[in-house]
Structures are given as C-alpha cells and as structure tokens.
Amino acid sequence: MxxxxxxxxxxxxxxxxxxxxxxxxxxxxxxxxxxxxxxxxxxxxxxxxxxxxxxxxxxxxxxxxxxxxxxxxTERVLKQEFGFRMESSGEGGRNRALTEGYEEEREMLTGDLNMIDVSWVVQYQIQDPIKYLHQLREPERTLRDASEAVMRHLVGNRLARDVLTTGRAEISLLARDGIQEAMNGYNSGLRITAVELQSVVPPQRVRSSFNEVNEARQERERMINEAIKQKNQAIPKAIGEAKRTIAEAEAYAVERTHRAKGDVARFQAILKEYLLAPEVTRKRLYLEAIREVVPKAGKIIVVQEGESRPQSFFHLNEQGGAQK
Structure with missing residues (x-):
C-alpha cells in the first residue's frame, strides 16, 4: 500500500x-x-x-x-473652475452652476479698493506626461494655486470699472500667459490653452450701492460728452460767424472805398464842367436834383403869392407823368 x-x-x-x-x-x-x-x-x-x-x-x-x-x-482639453462648479441637474442632461460655498475663491480686491466677484475657467492640456506624473506631487492643486494667485494679482492692479468692462479680454490673455509661466517654472508638463472670465460682478451685499455709483459715473460721462458735443458745435459756429463778420466788414470797406473814389471822380468832373460853364452847370445840377426828389414827394400843392386858395396841384408819383 x-x-x-x-x-x-x-x-x-x-x-x-x-x-x-x-x-x-x-x-x-x-x-x-x-x-x-x-x-x-x-x-x-x-x-x-x-x-x-x-x-x-x-x-x-x-x-x-x-x-x-x-x-x-494628452489630447483631451481639461478645465478647472474657480468661483463656481458645474453640476449636472439630471433633468435632460443640463448642467447648472453652483456658486454657494465658493465665495472665497471669487471675491477679490481691485486696485481702487473695491470688492468684486470674479469667476473664471482655466483650460489646459497635459503636454509632457512624464513631467506631469513625476515632477509634481499634485499638479492639479499646483495649477489651482497658481491660477488664483495670478488672477488676484491682475485684478488687484486694475480699477474696478476696468475689470467690469473693457479690461476683461486683456485680463484673460495676461492670466493665460502668467499661469503658463508659473507652470513652466514648476516643470509641470501642462500647457494652458485658454483662460475665460465667466462672471465679473460686484458682490451681492454691495451690488445695489455699486450700481448707484456706476449709474452716477455713467451720468457724469453723459454730461461730459454732451458738454463736449456742445463745445464742438459752438466753437466752429462762432468761428464761422466771426469769419463771416470779418468778410462782410472787409467787403463793406472795399465798397465804401470804391464808392468814395467814384464820388471824388464825379465831383472832380462836375467841378471841371462848372469851371468851364458855371450857369449851365448850376442849372443842370438843379434840374437833376429836382428830377430825383420831386417823384418821391407825392402830392404837390402850388399856391400863388397873395392868394389863400391853391391854384393847382400835381400827382407827380403816378404813372403817366404829372397831371393838373
């Protein structure tokens, strides 16, 4: 066995x-x-x-x-959200933004000591997988810290009205370059593709006061623009009127000068004729004066000396000449 x-x-x-x-x-x-x-x-x-x-x-x-x-x-575009988080609502696959609990991320102080809420998104790709896995212990956390530091620096160096209006595009570009420079310094292997400002608004507790200040600034700008418009209209008009007055004065001076020269020449011609024939010239001047004055006199009543009733009168200003 x-x-x-x-x-x-x-x-x-x-x-x-x-x-x-x-x-x-x-x-x-x-x-x-x-x-x-x-x-x-x-x-x-x-x-x-x-x-x-x-x-x-x-x-x-x-x-x-x-x-x-x-x-x-490495080919996927990743993103990190600041000041809010996107969450699926479960109703038709729609996403909604959650803002409660992220006030510290989005509250920032501007260069003119105003508080504003800034929410933004950083989009990035993993460019070097080896550096991404082995250079940093928490590359995503490092990216979040660098992004928040760069954004607070940019907002803190600008006026609130610039951040809220015209400065948003510039801040996005500068933030992208600043975050990329910081991540390159850490050899993170990440490439920042875009930084998008989602919402830039005053904090809720001061929003009404901020809106009143903003409306006052807009009213001031409107009044300044209106004053500039009126100035731009009044100055050219005044310059035009001044030039027109000067031109009229110059034209009047030329006209008076020529008229005076003509009167002098006419007087000299009459004087020459008068010296040659005084009686004839005197009578001619008298008749010319009568011919010029009498048509403007209207009705002329002729009264003979020593009589009280008129003998005759003439309608010298009517057509057809004098009538008796």
Missing amino acids: KGGSAPAESSVLSINLLVAALILGGMAAQNLFYTAQPEERAVITRFGAVIGQTGPGLHFKLPFGIDEVQKVA
Whole structure:
C-alpha cells in the first residue's frame, strides 16, 4: 500500500505544478501587452524608474510588476473652475452652476479698493506626461494655486470699472500667459490653452450701492460728452460767424472805398464842367436834383403869392407823368 501511494502522490503533484504553470503563463501572457487609446500616451516605469513613453496602439511590457504602465490623456482639453462648479441637474442632461460655498475663491480686491466677484475657467492640456506624473506631487492643486494667485494679482492692479468692462479680454490673455509661466517654472508638463472670465460682478451685499455709483459715473460721462458735443458745435459756429463778420466788414470797406473814389471822380468832373460853364452847370445840377426828389414827394400843392386858395396841384408819383 505504501509503495502504491507514492506514484499517485507524484502524479497529483505533477498535475498541480502543471495547473500552476498554466495559471502563471496565462497571467504572464495577460500582462505582456497593453493598449493605449488614440488620445492617450503611456509612461513606462521599470522598477520605479521611468524608461520612456509610448503612443496609441498595442505595446509589449515585462510582466509581474517589472514594468508599470500609466496612461495619460494628452489630447483631451481639461478645465478647472474657480468661483463656481458645474453640476449636472439630471433633468435632460443640463448642467447648472453652483456658486454657494465658493465665495472665497471669487471675491477679490481691485486696485481702487473695491470688492468684486470674479469667476473664471482655466483650460489646459497635459503636454509632457512624464513631467506631469513625476515632477509634481499634485499638479492639479499646483495649477489651482497658481491660477488664483495670478488672477488676484491682475485684478488687484486694475480699477474696478476696468475689470467690469473693457479690461476683461486683456485680463484673460495676461492670466493665460502668467499661469503658463508659473507652470513652466514648476516643470509641470501642462500647457494652458485658454483662460475665460465667466462672471465679473460686484458682490451681492454691495451690488445695489455699486450700481448707484456706476449709474452716477455713467451720468457724469453723459454730461461730459454732451458738454463736449456742445463745445464742438459752438466753437466752429462762432468761428464761422466771426469769419463771416470779418468778410462782410472787409467787403463793406472795399465798397465804401470804391464808392468814395467814384464820388471824388464825379465831383472832380462836375467841378471841371462848372469851371468851364458855371450857369449851365448850376442849372443842370438843379434840374437833376429836382428830377430825383420831386417823384418821391407825392402830392404837390402850388399856391400863388397873395392868394389863400391853391391854384393847382400835381400827382407827380403816378404813372403817366404829372397831371393838373
């Protein structure tokens, strides 16, 4: 009995060894290959040391924990939200923004000591998977801290009305460059693609007062613009009137000068004729004066000397000449 049990035990042991070998072989075969998706890059470490990275597709690696594979989505655009969080409402797949509990993130002090609420989004990609995985302990947390520091610095160096109105686009561009510079200094392997300001408004508790101040500033700007408009209209008009008055005065001076010269020439001509024939010239001047004055006199009544009733009168200003 003892001699017959030894072969049986040996065969059972062989079967167990074969099963174990098959299991280990299957596990090894399963761990020999890995697949990276089109949007992924795989970082390979051997005994904890980085030996390289691979792109999309099927690749070989050493089994039993010798080679470790970490996959990173390098082609995907990631984002971090500041001052709010987007959450799915579950109603038709719509998202809604949650703002409660994030007041400290969005409350900022401007350069003119005004409080405003700034909410923004940082979009980024993983450019270097090796640096992303092994350079920083918490790259996302570092990105959040750097983003908040850069944004507070930019807002703190500007006036509140600039941040609320015309300065938003400039702040977005400067924030993107500033965050990228900070992350490059940490060798994070991240590339900042965009910074978008979502909401820039006064805090809720001072919003009504801020709106009143803003309305007063707008009214002041309106009145200034109206005054500038009136000035721009009044000055050219006054200049035009002055030029017209000067031109009229100059024209009148020229006219009076020419008329005076004409009168002098006429007087000299009459004087010359008078010196040649005084009686004839005197009578001609008298008749010319009568011809010019009498038509304007209207009715003329003629009364002979020594008589009380008129003898005759003339309508010298009627058509057809004098009538008796």
